[in-house]
Structure formats: structure tokens, C-alpha cells
Amino acid sequence: MLIYDLDLPSLETILKEWNEPAYRAKQIWQGLYQHLYSSPDQFSSLPNSLREKISKEFTFLPFSVRTYLDSSDGSTRKTLFELPDGNLIEAVLMRYGDPADDPQMATSETNRRGAKSRRTLCISTQAGCAMGCVFCATGQLGFKRNLSSGEIVAQVMYYAQLLKEQNETVSNIVFMGMGEPFHNYENVMTSIDRLNDADGYKLGARRMTISTVGLATQIRRFADEHRQVNLAISLHAADDDERLAIMPVNKRYKIDDVIEACKYYIEKTHRRVTFEWALIHGVNDTPEIAQKLASRLKGLLCHVNAIPLNPTEGFHGAATNRQRAQVFVDTLEQAGIPCTIRMRRGIDINAGCGQLAGAESKP
Ligand code: SAH
Numbered sequence: 001m002l003i004y005d006l007d008l009p010s011l012e013t014i015l016k017e018w019n020e021p022a023y024r025a026k027q028i029w030q031g032l033y034q035h036l037y038s039s040p041d042q043f044s045s046l047p048n049s050l051r052e053k054i055s056k057e058f059t060f061l062p063f064s065v066r067t068y069l070d071s072s073d074g075s076t077r078k079t080l081f082e083l084p085d086g087n088l089i090e091a092v093l094m095r096y097g098d099p100a101d102d103p104q105m106a107t108s109e110t111n112r113r114g115a116k117s118r119r120t121l122c123i124s125t126q127a128g129c130a131m132g133c134v135f136c137a138t139g140q141l142g143f144k145r146n147l148s149s150g151e152i153v154a155q156v157m158y159y160a161q162l163l164k165e166q167n168e169t170v171s172n173i174v175f176m177g178m179g180e181p182f183h184n185y186e187n188v189m190t191s192i193d194r195l196n197d198a199d200g201y202k203l204g205a206r207r208m209t210i211s212t213v214g215l216a217t218q219i220r221r222f223a224d225e226h227r228q229v230n231l232a233i234s235l236h237a238a239d240d241d242e243r244l245a246i247m248p249v250n251k252r253y254k255i256d257d258v259i260e261a262c263k264y265y266i267e268k269t270h271r272r273v274t275f276e277w278a279l280i281h282g283v284n285d286t287p288e289i290a291q292k293l294a295s296r297l298k299g300l301l302c303h304v305n306a307i308p309l310n311p312t313e314g315f316h317g318a319a320t321n322r323q324r325a326q327v328f329v330d331t332l333e334q335a336g337i338p339c340t341i342r343m344r345r346g347i348d349i350n351a352g353c354g355q356l357a358g359a360e361s362k363p
Pocket residue numbers: 135136137175176177178179180181211212213233234276277278307308309310311312353354355
């Protein structure tokens with residue numbers, strides 16, 4: 001059993017069954033989430049017999065590290081994990097001194113107010129993805145399976161343990177790795193609650209961002225649950241036919257459905273929504289399209305996060321150049337829609353948005 005799949009009450013029940021005193025569960029919990037122990041022998045305050053039992057009954061790392069790659073400027077690390085069933089997932093660590101290229105910057109109040117140096121993790125929620133967006137490497141791979149809550153948490157713990165060796169901590173998490181978080185709703189929310197736990201890892205919900213392809217039903221459910229997690233919506237088109245051409249999900253949820261769900265979310269939570277826009281040359285980057293987008297988003301408490309397309313093997317579109325991107329952004333801004341361009345990160349190690357395919361990168 002993966003230890004990160006348990007919540008504290010379940011751990012307490014197990015220890016009770018083992019006839020251990022009640023306080024042991026909390027000791028283990030703190031060892032896992034506060035001291036960031038990565039193996040049973042580090043729990044030095046526990047009796048030997050209990051450590052042995054823990055080691056026999058629980059798994060601490062649900063995957064092996066197949067490989068990792070550092071970007072040439074050293075700011076970004078991508079780790080490829082292999083799950084016991086052979087599926088591969090990836091998680092990326094990005095070190096930011098300057099917030100201008102941080103995927104969380106646009107969405108988080110705390111960050112907008114100028115936190116300086118950050119360690120942002122981009123984690124996976126599924127192996128593969130069923131949504132089939134044509135420009136996305138994960139989408140090109142197809143759906144493999146959902147990750148359990150513990151498998152999601154373990155990606156964070158892996159990096160948290162690594163950063164601890166350098167006296168650093170994870171400051172932000174974005175659910176923007178492989179998979180569609182709202183297609184694995186329960187496990188993703190459980191992982192958020194676990195990472196957020198005041199007796200455990202204590203990462204503030206406002207430091208987390210979920211990015212969704214726009215599953216309107218789940219956006220409404222998420223609004224009703226009142227978590228303080230930031231919400232980003234991958235829109236990429238302002239017209240239904242154009243969106244359908246690159247995002248099959250538009251068959252099920254039209255742009256209006258998505259925007260209505262966002263309105264509901266904003267009414268319920270008073271939180272700003274981020275719309276993500278991968279700028280593809282000649283496809284969705286003209287001033288006319290920016291105008292159309294602005295008129296659809298008018299009056300909404302929102303922000304557009306534009307990022308030039310990261311090239312992937314299975315899609316022939318090209319990235320918008322800086323000049324065109326600037327015109328797009330200026331058009332939106334002039335129409336009253338706040339917008340930022342995000343720089344491309346980790347491109348040399350295929351660790352940019354939508355490039356995660358669980359494949360070992362070619363040299
Ligand atoms: N499934 C979720 C989260 C994972 S994808 C979602 O789609 O939102 C994270 C972000 O990367 C999304 O905004 C997605 O549209 C974007 N993305 C996917 N492929 C990309 C690419 N090749 N270039 C730039 N952004 C991409």
C-alpha cells in the first residue's frame with residue numbers, strides 16, 4: 001500500500017489494528033509531511049519493530065526514477081517516473097527568480113503581490129490524457145490511466161525531499177503536467193486536501209493552480225466546493241468551429257458552456273479565472289481573433305495567459321513570434337482584458353507546456 005494514499009484517520013485506524021498507541025499515527029504523519037522522510041529507517045523516534053512493520057506494509061515511492069533532465073540554464077528539471085505497471089509520467093520543477101514567466105503568476109494573488117524567488121512544480125494527474133487536443137504531446141499519446149491521490153502527492157514529496165537537501169521548499173504547484181485534472185476529479189481533490197492539510201504538508205491552497213480543458217460540469221462542482229485553489233481554463237479559440245478543430249472536447253462543451261461555468265465559479269468564489277491561450281501561428285493569433293476573444297470575455301473577472309505554442313512532434317503548427325504575440329496581447333489589453341505573455345521554459349528538455357509525453361527525450 002502506498003503510504004501517501006492514506007489520510008490521517010485511515011492511518012490511525014491501521015495503527016490501532018496494529019495495537020500501537022494513538023499518537024504514533026501523528027508521529028508518522030509529521031515524519032512524512034513535515035520532516036519529509038523518504039524511507040522508514042529515517043523515523044528514528046519510532047521503535048524498531050514499528051519501523052520494520054511500516055517498511056513491510058507500505059510503499060514510500062510508488063515509481064522509480066527512469067531519468068531526469070536539467071535545462072541548460074539549470075532553472076528547470078524534468079523527471080520521468082516509471083510506475084510499476086510500466087506507465088510513464090513526468091513532473092517538472094521550475095526555479096523562478098523573476099515572476100514574469102511563472103505559470104502561477106497570473107493566477108495567484110500572493111504571487112502577483114511580488115513574492116520573489118519561487119520553486120514551482122508542474123505535476124501529472126493521469127498517465128496520458130483522453131482529451132486529444134491536437135497540439136499537445138500528452139493528448140497525442142492517448143489515455144493510459146488515472147493516477148491515485150498518493151501517486152499525485154508522491155510527485156510533490158519526491159521534489160520536496162530533493163529541495164530539502166538544498167534548504168529549499170516547494171512554493172507553488174500547478175496541475176498542468178500530463179492529464180486532465182477534472183477527468184480524475186476525486187483523486188486530484190484528495191491530493192489537494194492532503195497537500196493542504198494543516199497537520200501535514202501545509203501548502204496553502206492559493207499556491208496551487210488547476211488547469212482544465214474546460215469540463216463545465218466539474219467547473220461548477222469545483223465552485224461549489226469552495227477550495228481556494230486557482231483555476232485556469234485552456235481556451236485557445238474564440239469560435240466553436242475553430243476550437244473544435246484543435247480540441248475535440250468542444251463537441252461536448254461549447255465555448256459558451258465553459259464561459260457560463262466560469263461565470264458561476266466567479267459568482268460563487270469571487271476568484272479570478274485565468275484563460276490559457278497557446279499562440280499558434282496563423283491559427284489563433286490574429287488581432288481579429290483577439291477582438292473576438294475580448295468580446296466573449298468582457299465583464300468577466302479574468303486574465304488571459306498567452307504562451308507561444310511549444311512545438312510537438314505530432315502537430316505541424318508553429319509558434320507565434322514575439323512581435324505577433326505582442327500585437328495579440330496589446331489588442332486584448334486595449335479591449336480591456338488583462339493579458340500576459342508567458343516565456344517558454346524548459347524547451348531544450350521538452351519540459352514546456354504540453355510537451356510531456358512520458359517518452360524519453362531524444363538527445
Ligand atoms: N489538461 C489540462 C492541464 C494539462 S495541459 C489542460 O489542458 O488545461 C497544461 C496547459 O498546457 C494547458 O493550457 C494546455 O492547453 C497547454 N498546452 C498543451 N500543449 C501545448 C503546447 N504544445 N504548447 C503550449 N501549450 C500547450
